[in-house]
Amino acid sequence: MPVLNVNGTTYQIDADPATPLLYVLRDELQLNGAKFGCGLGQCGACTVMIDGNAVLSCVTPISALEGRRVRTIEGLGSLDNPGPVQRAFIEEQAAQCGYCIPGMMMRAQALLERKPAPSKAEIRRHMNANLCRCGTHMRILRAVERAAALMKVK
Amino acid sequence: MTGVTRREFLTRGGALIVSFSLAPAFAADDPQNIGKEPKKAPVLPGSLKNAPLLDSWIRIDANGAITVFTGKAELGQGIKTALIQVAAEELVVHPRAITLVTADTARTANEGYTAGSQSMQDSATAILHASAQVRAILVDLASQRLGVPPHELTVHLGTIRSRDGRSMSYGQLVTGETLHVDAAMNSPLRNPRTRGVMGKSMQRVDIPAKIAGTPIYVQDLRLPGMVHARVVRPPSYGAKLASVESARVEKMLGVLKVVRNGSFLAVVAEREYQAIVAMRELAKAARWQEQPALPPQTGLYEHFQRLPREDFVDLGGASELATGTGTIRATYRRPYQMHASIGPSCAVALLQDGVYTIYSHTQGVYPLRAAIAEMLTAPAERIRIIHMEGSGCYGHNGADDAGADAALIASAFPGRPVRVQWMREDEHAWEPYGSVMVSSVRARLDGANVAEWQYEVWSSTHTTRPPPAGHLAPAWSIETPFAPPPPKPLPLPAGGGNRNALPGYTFGNARVVHHFVPSSPLRVSALRALGGYHNVFATESFMDELAAAAKADAVEFRLRHMQDERARAVINACAERFGWSQFKRARGRGRGFAYARYKNLAAYCAVAIEVEVERESGHVRPLRAVAAIDSGEAVNPDGIRNQTEGGIIQSISWTLYEAVTFDRTRVTSRDWSTYPILRFSNVPESIEVHIITRPGAPFLGTGEAAQGPAAAALANAVADAIGVRIRDLPLTRASVKAAARKR
Numbered sequence: 001m002p003v004l005n006v007n008g009t010t011y012q013i014d015a016d017p018a019t020p021l022l023y024v025l026r027d028e029l030q031l032n033g034a035k036f037g038c039g040l041g042q043c044g045a046c047t048v049m050i051d052g053n054a055v056l057s058c059v060t061p062i063s064a065l066e067g068r069r070v071r072t073i074e075g076l077g078s079l080d081n082p083g084p085v086q087r088a089f090i091e092e093q094a095a096q097c098g099y100c101i102p103g104m105m106m107r108a109q110a111l112l113e114r115k116p117a118p119s120k121a122e123i124r125r126h127m128n129a130n131l132c133r134c135g136t137h138m139r140i141l142r143a144v145e146r147a148a149a150l151m152k153v154k
Numbered sequence: 155m156t157g158v159t160r161r162e163f164l165t166r167g168g169a170l171i172v173s174f175s176l177a178p179a180f181a182a183d184d185p186q187n188i189g190k191e192p193k194k195a196p197v198l199p200g201s202l203k204n205a206p207l208l209d210s211w212i213r214i215d216a217n218g219a220i221t222v223f224t225g226k227a228e229l230g231q232g233i234k235t236a237l238i239q240v241a242a243e244e245l246v247v248h249p250r251a252i253t254l255v256t257a258d259t260a261r262t263a264n265e266g267y268t269a270g271s272q273s274m275q276d277s278a279t280a281i282l283h284a285s286a287q288v289r290a291i292l293v294d295l296a297s298q299r300l301g302v303p304p305h306e307l308t309v310h311l312g313t314i315r316s317r318d319g320r321s322m323s324y325g326q327l328v329t330g331e332t333l334h335v336d337a338a339m340n341s342p343l344r345n346p347r348t349r350g351v352m353g354k355s356m357q358r359v360d361i362p363a364k365i366a367g368t369p370i371y372v373q374d375l376r377l378p379g380m381v382h383a384r385v386v387r388p389p390s391y392g393a394k395l396a397s398v399e400s401a402r403v404e405k406m407l408g409v410l411k412v413v414r415n416g417s418f419l420a421v422v423a424e425r426e427y428q429a430i431v432a433m434r435e436l437a438k439a440a441r442w443q444e445q446p447a448l449p450p451q452t453g454l455y456e457h458f459q460r461l462p463r464e465d466f467v468d469l470g471g472a473s474e475l476a477t478g479t480g481t482i483r484a485t486y487r488r489p490y491q492m493h494a495s496i497g498p499s500c501a502v503a504l505l506q507d508g509v510y511t512i513y514s515h516t517q518g519v520y521p522l523r524a525a526i527a528e529m530l531t532a533p534a535e536r537i538r539i540i541h542m543e544g545s546g547c548y549g550h551n552g553a554d555d556a557g558a559d560a561a562l563i564a565s566a567f568p569g570r571p572v573r574v575q576w577m578r579e580d581e582h583a584w585e586p587y588g589s590v591m592v593s594s595v596r597a598r599l600d601g602a603n604v605a606e607w608q609y610e611v612w613s614s615t616h617t618t619r620p621p622p623a624g625h626l627a628p629a630w631s632i633e634t635p636f637a638p639p640p641p642k643p644l645p646l647p648a649g650g651g652n653r654n655a656l657p658g659y660t661f662g663n664a665r666v667v668h669h670f671v672p673s674s675p676l677r678v679s680a681l682r683a684l685g686g687y688h689n690v691f692a693t694e695s696f697m698d699e700l701a702a703a704a705k706a707d708a709v710e711f712r713l714r715h716m717q718d719e720r721a722r723a724v725i726n727a728c729a730e731r732f733g734w735s736q737f738k739r740a741r742g743r744g745r746g747f748a749y750a751r752y753k754n755l756a757a758y759c760a761v762a763i764e765v766e767v768e769r770e771s772g773h774v775r776p777l778r779a780v781a782a783i784d785s786g787e788a789v790n791p792d793g794i795r796n797q798t799e800g801g802i803i804q805s806i807s808w809t810l811y812e813a814v815t816f817d818r819t820r821v822t823s824r825d826w827s828t829y830p831i832l833r834f835s836n837v838p839e840s841i842e843v844h845i846i847t848r849p850g851a852p853f854l855g856t857g858e859a860a861q862g863p864a865a866a867a868l869a870n871a872v873a874d875a876i877g878v879r880i881r882d883l884p885l886t887r888a889s890v891k892a893a894a895r896k897r
Contacts, residue, residue: 042826133804
């Protein structure tokens with residue numbers, strides 16, 4: 001039975017090892033952050049972190065995750081106690097429908113953990129893998145910059 | 155403010171108004187009061203005219219808890235926040251004191267669709283007036299109970315106080331039937347110059363939950379005992395299921411049922427991924443009969459213009475204009491484009507004890523209920539549809555179809571909630587697209603003025619929304635199928651294919667012809683701004699071509715033909731903030747300007763864009779965009795900014811990249827690689843949105859206002875940069891490269 005470490009907790013998962021991580025997060029662990037967007041690794045709505053890297057959970061089978069650390073937006077903070085990236089997205093009002101935003105936040109978190117003060121160009125390049133259809137891009141970019149500043153003062 | 159004296163207004167309004175002196179003109183010229191226009195027969199404001207009972211909109215319980223009801227839905231446009239602000243303003247309570255209930259056939263008024271940038275006009279106007287009337291009723295009640303004349307009472311944060319220090323809360327005053335009364339024709343609206351909540355940016359109430367992963371989307375809904383379903387969609391529109399060998403799939407792990415109803419094929423499983431795997435296997439086992447019914451994509455426009463059509467002269471007479479020598483002419487074309495929601499459509503349905511409960515991100519809970527009732531031949535009273543948010547839709551996407559899928563599967567699998575979500579290829583290939591459109595424009599200049607203008611537009615319909623059931627794609631496939639009814643054009647003044655086809659400018663003589671093409675090779679319906687996107691692209695591109703012919707500045711040329719002061723104000727504000735007159739030319743750079751009043755009757759919006767074009771590759775890089783918008787009285791300025799920025803970016807994506815592709819049988823735009831959209835790498839470096847607010851003026855809505863102006867400003871900027879005009883959308887690398895070579 002596959003074992004998963006998600007947001008610091010270890011779970012025994014009763015599912016086919018070929019199941020993509022996305023469905024296990026959503027349906028078995030009831031974590032809503034990662035979203036189904038394409039199931040093809042094209043849009044980034046399902047982005048989570050695995051060992052600090054931004055990874056597309058819709059095309060990552062759980063069999064590949066033994067001994068690795070999975071992080072979702074539920075691991076960044078909560079409604080009452082949002083983490084710096086979440087605070088930055090609220091402060092910049094960086095959402096319209098918001099469906100792509102958890103994936104955006106996880107990709108941003110991965111960048112900021114590796115590179116605490118990225119340039120504007122680096123942020124754009126890094127975020128390029130994720131799609132937003134509402135056109136919230138300017139606010140998302142500002143939110144990532146703000147998150148970098150918030151993490152610094154932490 | 156007709157019908158309410160200044161004294162009544164003051165006393166009813168309470169202290170927040172009494173403490174401010176009123177300008178003498180105020181009471182007479184509050185245009186939000188519908189009674190102001192004596193020419194029209196009096197009707198209640200906004201959606202109150204369809205649902206006049208005050209407690210359809212506002213209820214207050216004995217604890218003072220305030221619930222506001224809207225028949226509109228949150229689509230990511232921020233409407234919940236704006237409606238709460240409006241109610242808080244007139245009820246004189248803190249926005250946090252209000253719970254807002256959105257579209258639900260069991261709880262809210264029928265406000266039709268959440269569409270057309272109409273929610274502020276319809277619902278906010280109703281809630282504004284209902285709130286003011288509720289406050290006045292409560293002040294009157296307090297006056298009786300306290301034995302104090304109303305004008306000696308003050309209202310603050312849900313409490314009404316007398317001068318001697320006694321007070322009563324809203325909750326103490328309301329009893330069962332207090333608010334169960336019809337709205338009055340006139341409302342004691344507060345002074346728009348002393349706004350407390352409206353007009354100030356408020357953080358969106360829905361964003362924290364979206365950031366935290368709280369289950370708020372229908373995709374996140376998990377009901378006890380819920381099962382997962384997937385539909386095996388036909389491979390093309392008319393495909394018929396010839397046979398399917400489902401025995402093997404029925405034995406797969408977790409599979410509960412294979413549902414077949416005519417050519418409608420679905421599988422139900424305990425877990426979501428099991429349903430997906432089973433659906434893939436079922437798809438392999440299905441044999442379809444398909445017809446090559448689509449025209450060749452390369453000749454699409456020619457084919458489209460040869461289709462049977464109905465002609466309507468929307469403006470001018472029978473005789474053609476601008477026919478002689480010296481006329482300037484151009485033809486602009488737009489392909490099929492899609493909503494392309496990031497999250498595929500989803501619904502959850504439960505059939506229990508003969509009653510359907512359906513959770514859907516539909517734009518219209520009541521219309522969808524009527525369509526599903528017809529499809530299931532079930533009484534509408536036995537169907538409840540509850541709106542839950544989905545991914546942004548920008549019009550009629552797969553939401554209603556997914557609701558119908560869930561209802562069909564639930565009817566075959568009663569007793570447990572059924573969740574069905576579309577796959578990416580379902581959404582791309584099956585959503586109804588924005589119609590292909592062609593505009594042929596010609597004009598004659600007299601000096602630097604437009605003397606004659608003739609605009610002809612070819613378009614299919616811009617609405618195939620349910621009801622009837624024949625507008626639900628799953629209903630086409632079932633054993634007893636429902637066919638779509640004959641398409642109809644949407645009437646002016648808002649229009650569909652002719653939306654914004656009538657020029658907003660004053661020309662010597664103008665004629666507009668709408669060639670309505672009833673049949674459409676691909677499925678079409680409402681996409682954000684409807685025909686307004688293409689018609690503004692065409693009109694405002696042509697205005698630049700005429701300005702160039704007249705050797706006039708593009709902004710000056712527009713102002714020369716514009717009398718409307720509010721239009722002039724947004725044009726001037728946009729040009730000024732952009733630095734139009736100080737613009738410094740640089741190699742490879744271009745600037746473009748465009749303006750439109752959405753639907754010719756809603757928000758005024760001007761957009762200016764600067765681009766850089768790499769001639770060798772044809773790559774267009776939008777550098778910056780500046781917009782000015784007048785949406786009437788601005789309720790949540792940051793909400794207007796967010797929507798306008800989003801509209802500009804989405805329109806840039808449509809305009810640079812997007813066209814639905816197909817072969818002779820099937821749609822071939824089935825994912826993000828076959829239908830690319832804008833990514834971060836090519837969004838502008840900055841977008842500025844300047845709001846011109848009109849306190850006290852009617853709400854005009856915002857959501858769709860920027861689509862047309864952004865497209866035309868971008869096309870004008872590209873033309874300015876390369877010196878050649880491209881009139882076919884999208885402005886792809888290949889077309890820009892080819893055009894740049896011509897020069």
